[in-house]
Amino acid sequence: MPSEFGLFVSADPGKCSGCKACELACFQSHHVKRNKVGLTVGTVAVPVTPKLYVTVMETASMPIQCKHCENAPCKAVCKQFAISRADGVVIVDEKKCIGCKDCLMACPFGAVSLLPYFVDGRPVPQADSDEGKVAAAKCDLCFEDTAGPACVRACPNEALHLTDVDADRKRKNIAAAEALAVINAGVPERGLL
Amino acid sequence: MxxxxxxxxxxxxxxxxxxxxxxxxxxxxxxxxxxxxxxxxxxxxxxxxxxxxxxxxxxxxxxxxxxxxxxxxxxxxxxxxxxxxxxxxRLNEVKAALADPDKFTLVQCAPAVRMAIAEDFGYPLGTLAAGKLAAALRRIGFNKVYDANFGADVTIMEEGSELIDRVTNKGLLPMFTSCCPAWVRYVETKHPDLRNHLSSTKSPQQIEGALMKTYGAKITKTPAEKIYVVSVMPCTCKQFESSRPEMSDSGGRDVDVVMTTRELAWLIKDLGIDFAALPDEGFDKPLGDYSGAAGIFGVTGGVMEAALRTGYELLTGEAIPAVDIAAVRGTDGFRTAEVPVGQLKLKVGIVTGLKNVEPVMEELKAGRLNDYHFIEVMTCPEGCVTGGGQPKLLVDLDLPEAYRARAAATYSHDKELPVRKSHENPSVKKLYDDFLKKPLGKESHKLLHTTYAGDPKHH
The missing domain is CATH 3.30.70.20 (Alpha-Beta Plaits)
Incomplete structure (x- = not known):
């Protein structure tokens, strides 16, 4: 049965080393077609613009990425209708984005950033100037990649997982029910209540 | 430094x-x-x-x-x-030398560079680009496009002869290869008491450098002091090797500066050279002539295989029955083989990945490797094709395929070359006839052999 809620990538800070392999894998997978990025660092001619953000604290680290909210505030505030949600995935259309930052303000997790927007190895100019435009960048769950999110595969410490909270909840319900069934059976007076 | x-x-x-x-x-x-x-x-x-x-x-x-x-x-x-x-x-030093009209610039490339440089121009992993590499170096403006592979063939002549000398005259065994400067550095710092196991033969880079500044000066009719030698290496440690005080037997530094495979890709792009449009060209003769044996120096087991192809013939006077020696190929951290060479059963070992060498050193110290003759050690995971200066993968999941493809390209390059044994390289023969006279001879000893730190005779 398909899950009720959208999936998202979550990280285990106990396993994450903060190495940024996820950021590079994310960038690589999203720029093969758009900016002719190949397999080696030398094939990159544009700034590295990932869609998740490794956050290093004093004693732990983990990447922060979009949770693909059911009632996505970024989508609600986007006046350009550049953010959509389909099949549980919240996606930014960079072409429509004007860099107004409303989505950055709305996101409670800081999962959205504004990053340089390059196509075919060149900065896309702003409508009325030669300056390069920036666009909202956030996780799109690698929806175009049948192998699933690149970050999850690339993590050397298996710290990232594609999380299905609905399935997790049902699993926890079953485990709790099984445990309670045993406990209740062993407490006779419970039957009298 | x-x-x-x-x-x-x-x-x-x-x-x-x-x-x-x-x-x-x-x-x-x-x-x-x-x-x-x-x-x-x-x-x-x-x-x-x-x-x-x-x-x-x-x-x-x-x-x-x-x-x-x-x-x-x-x-x-x-x-x-x-x-x-x-x-x-150190690309700025390379550029300054190229721009200096008083310098005669000679360049050499390690075997592994041609197996990987195309990757940084978007080609599939392990695309062989020997022809484009030579063409690119010529477009960059080097006066002569020579090749460390020639130096590798000479290494085999010297190191193979040294091995035979140690075996027949009861010298110190097992002999270790000395091509990998990180491995040499490791022996000198961690096991200085074992340094005499290292072959005294210099690495291909340093042999080629010393020859370029002497024999090369002679054949190009250029004063040695005008010659500036640039290396392109898959290795970050080669810059250190080239700057060692021992590596100046030609008078000045035998190799003046080193760039990595990645840095050469930067230079090619910086000069606006269209890599994809480059034709296939050859390396300059005679110091750019090479055999298949030299080409396989870039993979683990390659130096051993190249040495066996020549050593067999030097010892027995007969050609080795099979040029491809499967027994020494592979990627295991430590592998051993027994190779019949005439009356002798040559016991050899190959270590790849420096982290795998420590147990071998312990065995050696415990006297359990006394019956071994020759051991190859390479620091990087699967030899120089996986070196620290090679094109870097964005995602490490692609590393196994990069390693596999670069090694496969190395072996297929060897197969397609007309000469596959170092001693059959006609330019190597001519070098010995005209200049060095014989392996381990007086001139070889001066230019192509060295000593290691900790040695009382060390200069």
Whole structure:
């Protein structure tokens, strides 16, 4: 049965080393077609613009990425209708984005950033100037990649997982029910209540 | 001289590099910037390959990239990500030499460079590009495009003869290869008492350098002091090797400066050379002539195989029955083989990945390797094709395929070459006829052999 809620990538800070392999894998997978990025660092001619953000604290680290909210505030505030949600995935259309930052303000997790927007190895100019435009960048769950999110595969410490909270909840319900069934059976007076 | 460094402003302290460092030279607490203990670092550059902590627009700001690029002296045309762990770039010295009308610039490339450089121009992993490489170096403006592969063929003549000499005259055995400067550095710092096991034969880079400044000066009718030797290496440690005081037997430095495979790709792009449009050209004769045996120096087991192809014939006077020696191929950390050479059963070992060498050293010290004749050691995971100066993968999941494809390209290049044994390289024969006279001879001893640190006779 398909899950009720959208999936998202979550990280285990106990396993994450903060190495940024996820950021590079994310960038690589999203720029093969758009900016002719190949397999080696030398094939990159544009700034590295990932869609998740490794956050290093004093004693732990983990990447922060979009949770693909059911009632996505970024989508609600986007006046350009550049953010959509389909099949549980919240996606930014960079072409429509004007860099107004409303989505950055709305996101409670800081999962959205504004990053340089390059196509075919060149900065896309702003409508009325030669300056390069920036666009909202956030996780799109690698929806175009049948192998699933690149970050999850690339993590050397298996710290990232594609999380299905609905399935997790049902699993926890079953485990709790099984445990309670045993406990209740062993407490006779419970039957009298 | 700093070869490998970690930028304290960029390092996140993930310690992934310390997992690949073969000498545990990277120190620091988790989530804090790491430092390199130079006394232990062998400059292999595997940390440079591993590091993913890049200069980020989001984290370090829009100006940070240009600042780091200029601090490191990289060409302004470089646009690729820059990482916390890096090797010091000396491209400015290469450019200055090329622009100096008083310098006669000679260039050499290691075998593994041609198996990987095309990757940085978007070609599939392990695309052989020997012809384009030679053409690119010519377009860059080097006066002669020579090849470390020629030096590798000469290495085999000298090292093979040295092995036969040690075996027949009861010299110190097993003999270790000495092509890998990180391995040599490791022996000198960790096991100086075992240094006499190292072959006295210099590496292909240093042999080629010493020959370019002497024999090369003669045949190009150029005064040796005008000759400037540039190396292109898959290796970050080759710069260190070239700067060792022992490596100046031609009068001055035998090799003046080293760039990595990645840095050559930067230079090609910087000069606006269209790599895809380059024709296939050859390396200049005679110091760019090479056999298939030289070509396989770039993979683990390759030096051993090349030495056996020639050693067999030198000892028995007969050609080796099969040129391909499967027994020494593979990627296991330590593998051994027994190769019948006439009356002798030659016992050989191959170590790949420096972290695999310590148990072998313990065995040697315990006297359990006394019946071995020859052991090859390479520091990088699967030999020079996987070196610290090779094109760096964005995603490490692609590493196994890169390693496999580069090694496969190496063996197929060997197969397609008309000459597959070092001693059959006609330019090597001519070198000995006209200049060196014989392996281990007076001239060879002066130019092509060395001693190691800790030796009382060490100069």
């Amino acid at each position: 700093t070869i490998i460094a970690i930028d304290q402003n960029l390092c996140t302290g993930c310690k992934e590099c310390s997992k690949v460092c073969p000498t545990l030279a990277i120190e620091g607490y988790p989530h804090q910037p790491q430092t390199i203990a130079e006394s232990r670092c062998v400059m292999c550059g595997q940390c440079v390959q591993k590091c993913k902590s890049y200069v980020s627009v989001a984290e370090h700001g829009a100006e940070a990239y240009e600042r780091v690029r200029s601090e490191r002296g990289l060409p302004e045309s470089v646009k690729e990500p820059l990482f916390a762990a890096y090797n010091v770039c």
